[in-house]
Amino acid sequence: MRILVCGGAGYIGSHMAKWLGAHGAEAVVLDNLSTGHREAVRFGRLIEADLLDPASLDTAFALGPFDAVMHFCARSLVGESVQKPYDYYDNNVVGTLNLLRAMQRHGVGKIVFSSTAAIFGEPVSARINETHPKTPINPYGASKLMVERVLADAGAAYGLRSVCLRYFNAAGASPDGDIGEAHTPETHLIPNVLRAALGNGERLKVFGDDWPTPDGTCVRDYIHVDDLAQAHWQALAYMETHAGAHAFNLGNGQGFSVREVITAAEAVSGHEIPWDIAPRRAGDPAVLVASNDLARRELGWTPRYTSLPEIIETAWRWHCAPTF
Ligand code: UFG
Numbered sequence: 001m002r003i004l005v006c007g008g009a010g011y012i013g014s015h016m017a018k019w020l021g022a023h024g025a026e027a028v029v030l031d032n033l034s035t036g037h038r039e040a041v042r043f044g045r046l047i048e049a050d051l052l053d054p055a056s057l058d059t060a061f062a063l064g065p066f067d068a069v070m071h072f073c074a075r076s077l078v079g080e081s082v083q084k085p086y087d088y089y090d091n092n093v094v095g096t097l098n099l100l101r102a103m104q105r106h107g108v109g110k111i112v113f114s115s116t117a118a119i120f121g122e123p124v125s126a127r128i129n130e131t132h133p134k135t136p137i138n139p140y141g142a143s144k145l146m147v148e149r150v151l152a153d154a155g156a157a158y159g160l161r162s163v164c165l166r167y168f169n170a171a172g173a174s175p176d177g178d179i180g181e182a183h184t185p186e187t188h189l190i191p192n193v194l195r196a197a198l199g200n201g202e203r204l205k206v207f208g209d210d211w212p213t214p215d216g217t218c219v220r221d222y223i224h225v226d227d228l229a230q231a232h233w234q235a236l237a238y239m240e241t242h243a244g245a246h247a248f249n250l251g252n253g254q255g256f257s258v259r260e261v262i263t264a265a266e267a268v269s270g271h272e273i274p275w276d277i278a279p280r281r282a283g284d285p286a287v288l289v290a291s292n293d294l295a296r297r298e299l300g301w302t303p304r305y306t307s308l309p310e311i312i313e314t315a316w317r318w319h320c321a322p323t324f
Contacts, residue, residue, distance in 0.1 A: 001025040003236075004060065004108070006051070006099060007072030008044065009036025011181045012114065012170055012225055016070060017043040018179065019229035030060045031073070039324035040179050051095030054102060061106035068110035068236055069103055071096065074144070077187055078118060078283040081140035092143035093150075100154060111151070112235045115164040115247065117221070117288045119145040129291035130249055138283035148247060155245035162244075163235035168221035168251030168290045170228055172311040173318035180318025181225075190222070190312060193262055194319040197271040204273055206258050208280035211287075217258035219287040221251035224305035224314070234299040248299060251290025256308050268312045 003020055007013040008029030013036070017027040020043070027044030038046065047063065049056035051073055074092050075081065081088040096113075103111065118141030119134050136142040147164075154160040171190050173180030181191050196204040209216040231250050238246065256264070262273050295301045305311050 001067045002028065002064065004028050004030055004064070004066045004069045005044065005072065006030045006069060007036065007074065009033055009038060009041050009046065010072055011183070012167070012228055013070070013072035014040035014179050015174060015225045016072065016229045016232055017041065018174060019226065019233060020044070023233060028060070028063050028066070035183065037182060037324045042179070051098050052090065054098050057098060057102035058105070061102055061108070064106060064108065066108050068112065068239065069099065069108055070112045070232055071099060072114045074114060076116070076140060078138050078140050079187065079281050081138050081143070082282045085139035088139045088143045093146050096147045097150065100150070100160070104158065109159065110161045110236070110239045112232050113147060113151060113162060113164045115144045115148055115166040116141060117166055117168045117249070117251070117290065119148065119166060120288070122285050123287055127253060127289050127291040128249060130247060130294050137285060140283070152245040155243070159243065160245075161239040161242070162246065163238060164245070164247035165228070165231055165235060166247060166249045167228055168223050168249070168288055170225050171222040172224040172226070172305060172314040174226065175314050175317070177317045177321060178323070180322060181315065182322060182324055189220070189258060189261055190265070190315050191319065193265045193273055194269065194316055196273045196275065197265055197269040198319065199271065204262070204275035205278035206275050207278055207284060209277050211280075213257055213286055215257050215259045218284055219255040219257050219289065221253065221255055221289045222261075222308060222311055223251050223303060224311050227303040227305055230304070231295060231299060231301045234301050238299055248295040249290045249292060250295055251292055252303055252306060253290055253292050255287060255289035261308070261312075264308045265312050265316070268309050268316050
């Protein structure tokens with residue numbers, strides 16, 4: 001099996017390419033290296049191409065035939081999307097349309113799409129299932145929801161098979177310390193907590209302690225990056241027997257506050273983490289926790305990393321000795 005992994009030099013995509021290699025499939029990585037790392041592509045061939053440049057996509061598809069596409073390329077920062085909505089709609093919506101048209105030109109009929117919990121906006125129930133209202137509160141979430149709609153329409157019109165996987169908060173790193181999460185600038189909570197733990201002079205900023213949550217800090221559902229990879233693998237199998245467009249929420253089903261993450265990271269690292277309260281960050285919902293029942297039932301998916309310390313432990317190993 002040969003899979004085109006778009007965004008395979010990035011955090012989640014590189015773990016996916018590694019997973020494919022470990023399961024006997026061939027990954028061809030397409031990436032523009034705008035935020036990805038050449039060094040993260042160790043488990044497949046890298047093609048430098050840009051979704052906003054359709055000619056470069058044809059060059060990549062010429063390396064096929066591909067059995068399916070996995071699409072991880074995106075601008076994905078909630079706060080930045082509020083400041084730069086045009087960039088988000090361009091990359092995430094126009095870029096994906098270019099990719100879908102390229103798939104059509106080259107006869108590739110299956111795609112697994114990286115969607116997000118951000119499509120739901122402020123939750124109206126304690127755990128978010130697939131029928132939850134989809135009312136994004138930031139351009140990032142809106143851009144991903146638009147693509148979900150495009151995929152549903154393409155399923156009806158062209159017979160495209162798709163699975164949208166709505167990640168909650170991807171976290172952790174390959175347990176062997178080989179690859180991990182490296183963003184510049186880093187905006188995500190767990191890497192920032194671990195950098196503060198390493199004592200590099202930076203104090204962690206906690207964005208708001210007056211949220212309507214038990215300790216006043218935001219609650220998120222952290223899901224290990226290899227558990228996400230496993231779900232993509234199962235989504236490939238699912239599309240063999242299921243036509244049309246499908247979507248699943250992927251989280252642990254448990255929420256942890258920012259302060260709970262700090263406490264867990266202190267225990268894992270053995271270091272005290274210096275932090276200060278900062279103003280709320282634009283576009284942040286107070287709480288995001290998944291119901292993962294549908295993914296368990298339909299995909300046969302079971303997350304292996306169920307405890308927060310276990311997830312943080314893999315990230316800590318990477319942050320202590322990053323290779324890029
Ligand atoms: N936070 C801090 N300090 C930091 C970084 C984050 O307090 O230095 C807080 C945020 O305000 C938020 C929580 O920690 O409350 C998690 O923030 P992240 O930036 O780690 O993650 P987000 O929840 O903003 O977003 C992530 C992905 C999105 C995805 C979303 C889905 O970046 O792509 O999870 O839940 F949509």
